[in-house]
Amino acid sequence: MAAARYHGTDLDRDDLRIAPGTTPAPAALVEWVRNAGLWARGTRLSWRHLMRLQTSGTVVLLLNDGSAALMVRADAARNFVWLRNPAATTDEDGVAVDELRLSQVWSGEAILVRPERGGSMDAEPFSFGWLARMVWLEKKTLRDIGIGSFVLSILAILPPLLVMVVIDKVVTHQSLNTLLMVAMLLGAAAIYETYLGYIRRELILIVATRLDAKLNLHVFKRLLGLPIDYFERTQTGAVMYQLGQITKIRDFITGKLLSTMLDMVTLCVLLPVLFWISVPLTWMVIGCAGLIALIIAIYLRPIRRVYRHWMNAEIAKSTVLVETVHGIRTVKSLALEPQQREAWDRRTADAAAWRKALGDISNWPQTLVTPLEVFLQRGVLLVGAYMALTTEGMVGAGALIAFMMLSGRVSSPLVGIARLIEDLEEVRAAVSLAANVLNNRPETTSPGAGLRPRFEGGVSFRKVEFSYPGSRQRALDGVSFDVPPGTMLGLVGRSGSGKSTITRLLQGINREYEGQIKIDGADLREINLAHLRRSFGVVLQDNFLFRGSVRENIIAGRPGLTLTDAVRAARLAGAEEFIERMPQGYETVVEEGSPNLSGGQRQRLAIARALIHDPRILILDEATSALDPESEALVNANIARIAQGRTMVIVSHRLSSLTECDQILVLDQGKVMDIGPHLELLERCQVYRQLWLQQNRHLDTHKPAGPKPVLAQGD
Incomplete structure (x- = not known):
């Protein structure tokens, strides 16, 4: 943290995904620093490296006992390094340590930290240029592969040349000694070629695996960095299909692209030899x-035009599939199978038609190219034989056979490079589709920037105005109110009045608002986004539970917490009683979609998950509206206990669940109509009184009673 602070960035301990008291691995520390927007690299250094190290950043030495030390400077003249305790509050040079003393506590592990130079690749748009730069980062391994390919290409020349010698010299002059020498050379070349081929394949596998891992890590990180409103306005099926193009891009980079690069090396070596054997045949x-x-x-x-139509048809088909799977309960309950099947059939037919059109138009170049490929394989042989018969000394029989052996190794790369143009077009479309998702503006461009105050729970809105993208009507229009720490605040109003919008702004989901929102006096826009959301507990109307145990769901995102912490949060949320009745208690597995839990149980688990880190501000956004009366009563009975020591913001259409709130904010068409306790609002706020009367008509004792029900009498 001290090294990052030196470069003007604060690290949040909660971003380090390890349990407190555990010694973090260097890779985890590097990822922690990189997520904060700095450049970091884990490495192993020797004393000689420390003496010669020239860096504009800081060097963190990871000591054997799990602690760390900052290297301030090296004094090569006196053979000392100056180390400082990262926890020190002063900028003193620290203590001088010689090689012997340092070797007793340090085995060479270190982390280099500095600001990013020229921008991080994580912040660059996803494009062909980004992919090329990612490949270029593997230049050292690619250099070794290139050297191996160059040597293998030279070895590939040897057998055809030796065959030429055998035909022109050995057979003609009946020389067994020459044949024996040729056989020995061929055997040695075969052994060496086998060894080099194995090494080259291993290096290619390493490069392909690293590029694949980097690409997938980058894609998922960018996906998680996108704002929530992007997923709200984009079809899930479209997102999934477009991101599925990453597989095609990965296969191209790790397969055809590497093969083409190696083919270029082969061409550079073999083409001069072919020109030496026969210039006319080589030009052919x-x-x-x-x-x-x-x-x-x-x-x-x-092909590009038809391919684009096919991609759009596939996206539409994928959207129907994903929506059907996600909404299968609705499909089954409303018997919508015929409608969904009809939609799927229509999309499938459309995609199949465009796939057929793409195949038809792609078939033509393949048809026109086939005669040329046949000529490369057989025509050149016939032309060479004709030249050997008609032109004295132009090309011999042995030379012709050697040329055909080598031309096969040359023609395939040449055709492959030509076909790479077609592959590039397909990958270009895949990159464009993936970029439609990945190049959207992230929630924050500086993950490590921003304030990290310790919240007490005071909330202040000052003339806040906000409109959703594409909407002309303001969701909030000049909203102003103050909530002191520890207040239980209810938000009420008709649908569309702006209740949930206020909670979205508080969580930083939407940040393009006018006016000012403060939490404990700190402007919301200046607070670190991750720190802001970790300081909140949020329970929604429909909460998602991950596949895993009940305990894992409660402590999700809080590494190092124990079963005791989970039990404490469950007890506070009123979930302990039903968890203990489960077959395995807290280790009971929650299935995907949580079908083995009732709605009330899911909500109480969600509340326990929100309370696990003791948030200062807790938001309940229609958290009880989908519950049955018994489950709602259980949740409401715990709210007063949950609210102790924290600010609560409760959004609910049911005013009866808000009567115990300290303050109730009444909204109508994005404007604040009034704020106050329940009894005061009944007296002075017409909107609140009208909502209350609409929901409590059943309490009207003057309403005439209906006919008394009677039991049907049987004969």
């Missing part, structure tokens, strides 16, 4: 490959 090979590339290039634009 190159000319055919050029014609293949020209045919593919001509068809790129129509």
Whole structure:
């Protein structure tokens, strides 16, 4: 934390995903620092490296006992390094340590920390350029692969040349000694080629695995960084399909792209040899490959147009599938299977039609290219044989056979490079689809920036105005109110009055508002977003529970908490009594979609999860509206106990559940109509009184009674 603070960034201990008291691994520390917007790298250093280290950043030495030390500077003349305790509050140089003393407490692990230079790749738009830069970061391994490919290409030249020698020299002059020497050379080349091939495949596998991991980590991190409102206005099926294109991009980068790079090395080595054997035949090979590339290039634009239609049809089909799976309960309960099947059939037919059109138009270049490929394989042989028969000394029989052996290794890369144009077009479309998701503006561009105050729970709105994107009507219009710490605040109003909008603004979900929102005097926009949300407890009307045990769901996101903490939160939320009746208690597995829990049980688990870290501000947004009366009574009975020592913001359509609130804020069409206790609002606020009377008509004792029900009498 001291190293990050030196570069003007504060680290939040809660971002380090390890239990308190546990020694973090270097990789976890590096990820912690990177998530805060700094550059960090874990490495192993020796004393010699420390003496020669020149860096504009800071060096953190990870000591053997789990602690750490900051290296202030190195004194090569006196063979000392100056170390400082990261917890020290002063900027003193620390203490001088020699090599012997340091080696007793330090084994070489260190973390280098500095600001990002030229922008982080995480912040760059997802594009072909970003992918190229990611590949370039593996340049050292790619260099080794290139060297191995160069040597293998040279070895690939040897067998055809030796075959040429055998035909032109050994067979003609009947030389067994020459044949023996040729056989020994071929055997040695085969052994060396086998070894180099194994090493090259291992290096390619390493590069492919690292690129695959980096790509997937980046994609998921960018996905988590997108704002909630993006997912609210975008179809889930479209998002899933577009992100599914990452698989196609990954296969291209780790497969065809690497193969093409290696083919280029092969061409650089083999083409000069082919020109040495026969210039006319070599130009024939190159000319055919050029014609293949020209045919593919001509068809790129129509293929691109049809491919775009096919992608859109596939997105529409994926949307129907995802919506059906997510809403399967509604589909089954309303017997919507015929309608969904009809929609699926229609989307499938549309996608199949465009897939057929794409196949038809892609078939033409393949058809036109086939004769050229046949000529490369057989025509060149016939032309070479004709040249050998008609042109004296132009090309011999052995040279012709050697040329055909080598041209096969050259023509395939040339055709592959030509076809890469077509593959690039497909991957370009995949990159564009994935970029439609990943290049949306993230919630915050500086994860480590912002204030991290200790909240007490005071909330203040000052002339806040807000409109949702695409809407002309203001969701909040000049809203102003103050809530002191420890207040139980109820939000009431008709649908669309702005109740949930206030809670969204408090959580930082929407930040494009006018006016001022403060929490304990700190402007909401200046507070670190992750710290803000960790300081809140939020319970929604429909809460999602993860597949896992009850205990894991309660302590989700709070590493290091124990079963005792889970029991305490469950008891406070009123969930302990039904958890203990479960077959395995707190280790009972919650299935996907939590079908083995009732609505009231899910809500109480959600409240326990919200209370696990003892938040200073707790938001209940229609948390009881979907519950049965008994479950709602249980939750409401615990609210007074839950509210002790914290600010509560309760959104509810049922005014009867808010009568015990300290203050009730009445909203209508985005404006504040009044704020006060229940009894005062009944007297002075017409909107509140009208809502109360609408919901409590059954309490009117003057209403005439209906006919008395009687039991039907049987014969």
